[in-house]
Amino acid sequence: MKTKWILALALACHSLLASADRAADLQSEVGAYRRFLIYPHLNKAFELQGQGQWQAATREFERARKLGPNSPSTALYLADAYRRQGREQDARRLLEKQRQATPGDERIAEALHRLQTADTQPPSKPAQSATPANNNASPPPASAETAAPCKDPLCLAEQGMRALQAGRLSQVESLLAQTGFAASKPGRALRRQLAQSAIAQNQPRLAIAQLDWLARNDSLGAAEAEQWHRLLRQQGRQDEADAALRRLPGQFLPTERFDLALRENQPVQAESLAGKLLAIHGDTLLDSLSFRLEQAGYGAPAARLLLASYPFARQEEALQLRLLHRLAAVIPPTVNPAQRDKLxxxxxxxxxxxxxxxxxxxxxxxxxxxxxxxxxxxxxxxxxxxxxxxxxxxxxxxxxxxxxxxxxxxxxxxxxxxxxxxxxxxxxxxxxxxxxxxxxLLNDMNAQDRLAAAASAVQSHDWPQAEIWLDASRDSDQAAYHWLRGLLAADGHGDQPLAIREISRAAAIDPQPAYYARLASLQNQSGQATEALQTLRQATQIAPDDAELLSQLGYAEWQTGHAAASASALERAATLRPGDPALTRQLVFVHARLQNNSQALSYAEQALDAWPAPAGDEETEQRFALSRLHEELSRRWTFSLDAWSGSNPSPSSGANASQAYRGYSQMMLDYRLGDPASRDGRTLSAYARLFAGSSEQALPLDAPMLGAGLNWKPWRDQVIYLAAEQQTPLSGAAGQRSDQMLRVSASFFNAGRYSDDWHPLGQGWLAQNLYLDLARYLQAQRTAFSADYRLSYHAKIAEGQTLEPYSHLQASGSREPGAADYNDLRLGAGLRWNLWQGQDRYNAYPSKVSVGMEFQRPLHSSYSPGNAVIFSIGGRW
The missing domain is CATH 1.25.40.10 (Tetratricopeptide repeat domain)
Known part of the structure; x- marks a missing residue:
């Protein structure tokens, strides 16, 4: 009977130990956070059990149960504690309630079965809890029963359990030294219980030895593996802990394995373990795992971990922000298109x-x-x-x-x-x-900032503020500093010499095109045209492809009279800046000066074709001037007609300056010689004219004469003509004879805004002209002269038409040996109608017709003392 009871007790102990072994793994029963709260109570309970404080241990198991009310493992721990205190009914109720919650759990069914079996067996001696176990005291002497020889594994297990309950851990260790028993199932279960008791009684080395044996000869549960690893670390045996971790199957302790991978610089393994931990626990560990990867210097694995969970929508916003900032710190410069679209x-x-x-x-x-x-x-x-x-x-x-x-x-x-x-x-x-x-603040500016600030002040003409920032940069020898100092001197203080020195220094340090351009402008303003030209020539050597500098050089060469050099610079600028209207227009005048009329005409047509519409007043005037130049350059033939008829004779510088005419008429055909016909405003032409006058009749048809000769305009900017003419009578009228005439004629003041040419702007314009004429007749030895100053106003009545009221003062006379001198001084006032015609796309009005009526009053006259009313008609085609 006694043998049967011992066997039943050993089997019950073994079953309870096996149940406790399985219950240690709470991972599948509660979450990580709950498990974190439960473990301290379980560990405390085991420690109290080892000290014999059964009631206190039971209270800790009850606290663990409240934190895991549906956990089968907490039910088994608490039921075993109740049983040890003789509270089998409480244990049974607890297990029955748990079986209703988890009907499929075999451990609960086995524990209930063991309790029912124990009810039919003699009760065991209750555990004593008055005095805690003393780990350092010698174990009490064994009773006759425990000292009796025992070889059966169940018997040895029953002895070991009694020794554990009595706190004699060394005795249990001795029992387990028996090879056959240690390898048996009851022996392995007892070793597990010994390990837990050693942990409870704070004997980590003993616990480590048992768990190490189990790891090599049996298999550890997750909770045991965690305890083993933790104990090794608590003992400062990190290397052994790491070695133990490597021997465990891969599913155990992923967190500790992650720590180990980081310590051993294994980023691939660390990333893999981080992924497993996230699969187990969800995104709750994403923050800590990614942080530790980043801190270990594994930015790419951390980025992949975060990208896989982006945009962290299940997290609170504060955590989302932290994860986004961390991803920004570790993300690689390139991601795949799908990830980029998601981001x-x-x-x-x-x-x-x-x-x-x-x-x-x-x-x-x-x-x-x-x-x-x-x-x-x-x-x-x-x-x-x-x-x-x-x-x-x-x-x-x-x-x-x-x-x-x-x-x-x-x-x-x-x-x-x-x-x-x-x-x-x-x-x-x-x-x-x-x-x-x-x-x-000035202290928040670096050297570059101060110069940039000064530049903004200079551009805004805030000279005092510019001075403040430039003074703060006084130690600078940058080109920008000297450039700004130069602009401040020139535009702010009007100190051109200082401006020239500063900008010259800037250009010497950093040959910027803008520096040279402004320097040349300042030199021109200071009357240093030669220096300005040299500056621009030097600048274009440094920056040969700068269109702005080349165009400025072209203008400077033009202004100093170097037309060929101007053309070269402007042509290069036009190549770099094709279609620039200003360059195209300037090239018209440059090539006209160089007598390259075909090129001047081509550029003029380009400029006129590209002229903006609508144009402002200034551009309208420029366009008309350009079309007038085009007409002048393309002219070869000119036909003109002048005729007048008056009520009384008036003097004429025509055929016979010593004779007064009542009427006078002239037709002339002029042909410009040479190629080109106009050479920078200078011309030489052959002409023929037919003129006639009448002293008595109104129609000017008497005594016609033919004149043929050459007409030379030798100066570009002056309207002065030199002529040599052969005059031949066309009738046998008395007093007519052939002669040769040398003539000088000029027109002054009749240019620009005061010219008689059509003005495209305004409702009218004021015109003036001083006409001088001096003729010498070689055969007659006669000299004739006239001077006429006219002032008029052209009132526009339509496009290309004006009414012109005018007044003029005319003096004329002739000298001839053997004859009386003739002199005439008279005032005239009249009104003319003018019509301009023939304007086209490229040419200003090439023809003009005038019809007028004038009243003349002689102030002194050798010809005719009476007033005269004169009708005139004239034209040019």
Whole structure:
């Protein structure tokens, strides 16, 4: 009977030990957080059991049960504690309730069966709890029963359990030293219980030895493996803990394996374990795992881990923000297209979109940043507006300035004010740029900032502020510093010598085209035309492809009379800047000066074809002047007609200057000689004219004469003609004879705004002319002269038509040996109708017809003392 009871007790102990072994693994029963709360109570309970404090241990098991009310393992621990205190009914009720909650759990069914079996067996001696076990005291002497020889594994297990209950752990260790028993199932169960008791009694080395044996000869559960590893670390035996971890199957202790992979610099394994932990626990560990990967220097694995869970929608916003910022810190510069598209989808709240934009910044994806922040939410901070401004800067500078302005308004500090100032300057909004710089403290500016600020002040003509920033940069020897000093001297203080020195220094340090261009302009203003020309020549040597410098050089060469050099520079500039209207127009005049009329005409036509419409007043005048030049350059033949008839005789510088005419008429045909016909305003022409006059009749048809000769205009800018003419009578009228005439004629004051040529602007214009004529007749030895000053006003009545009231003062006379001198001085006033015709796409009006009526009053006359009314007609085609 006794043997049967011992066997039943050993089997019951073995079953309970096996149940406890299985219950240690709570991982499948409660979450990680609950398990974290439960374990301290379980460990405390085991420790109290080892000290014999059964009631206190039971209370700890009850606390663990409250934290895991549906856990079969906590039910088994508490039921075993009740049983040890003789509270079998409480244990049975607890297990029955748990069986209803988890009807399929075999451990609960086995525990209930053991309790029912124990009810039919003699009760065991209750455990004593008055005095805690003393680990250092010698074990009490064995009773006759425990000392009796025992070879059966169940018997040995029963002895070991009694020794554990009595706190004699060394005795249990001795029992387990028996090879056959240690390898048996009851022996392995007893060893597990010994390990737990050693942990409870704070004997970690004994516990480690048992768990190590089990790891090599049996299999550890998850809870045992965790205890083993923790004990080794608590003992400072990290290497052994790591070695033990390597021997365990891979499904055990993923957290500890992750720590080990980080310590051993195994990023691939660490990333894999992090993925397993996330699969087990969900995204709750994403923050800590990604943080530890980042801290270990494994940015790419951390990025992959975070990208796999992006956009972290199941997390609270605060954690989402932290994860977004971490992803921004570790994300690689390139991601695959699918990931990029996912990252570019705007997140739901302004705070998240701001963090998202920082992430996209790392990918240099301005298009997506503009999409994410482009709604312009009022909740965006200064940094987001700065980022948006950076992304607008290249393609939309105006929007960039707006974004920087918002950042500045949101107190983005010196960074925002600087960004605004630089962008506004680039947009040529110098006032806004200056306002931005004024908000930046001088101490917050570096050397480049101070010069940029001074540039904005110079452009805004805020000379005192420019001086402040330039004085703060006094130690600088940068070209920009001297350039700004030069502009301040020239435009702010009117000190051109200082400006020339400073800008010369800037150009010497950094030969910028703008420096040379302004230096040459200052030199021209100071009367240093030669120096300006040399500056521009030097500049084009340094920057031969700068169209602006070449064009300036072309103008400078033109102004100093170097037409060929001007043409060369302007042609090069036009090649670099094709279609530039100013260059094209200037080339017309340059080639006309060089007598390259065909090229001048070609450029004139190009300029006229490209002329903007509508044009302003100045451009309208320039266009007419260009078309007038085109007409002049293309003219070869000229036909003119002049005739007048009066009520009384009047003097004429025509055929016979010693005779007064009542009527006079002339037709002339002029042909310009040479190729080209006009040589920079100088011409030589052959002409023939038919003229006649009448002293008595109204019609000027008497005594016709033919004149033929050469007419030479020797100067470009002066309307002075020299003529030599052979005159031949065409009738046998008395007193007519052949003669040769040498003639000088000139016109002054009749140019530009005072010319009689059509003016395209205004309702009319004032005109004046001083005409001088001196003729010498070689055969008759007669000299004739006339001078006529006329002042008139052309009142426009239609396009190409004017009514011209005028007045003039005329003096004339002749001298001839053997004859009386003839002199005449008279005033005239009249009205003419003028008609201009023939204007086309390229040519100004080539022909003009005038019809007029004039009243003359002689002041002194050798010809006729009476007043005269004269009708005149004239034309040029």
């Amino acid at each position: 570019a989808q705007p997140l739901p709240t302004p705070a998240l979109r701001e963090a998202q934009a920082l992430l996209l910044k790392q990918l240099d994806d301005c298009r997506s940043i503009r999409a994410v922040l482009g709604d312009g939410s009022p909740h965006y901070g200064a940094q987001s507006w700065l980022l948006l401004g950076d992304c607008y800067r290249q393609d939309a500078p105006g929007l960039a300035q707006h974004a920087y302005a918002r950042a500045s308004q949101l107190d983005g500090g010196a960074q925002a004010d600087k960004a605004l100032a630089y962008q506004a300057y680039a947009n040529r909004d110098y006032a806004s740029s200056l306002a931005g710089w004024k908000r930046v």
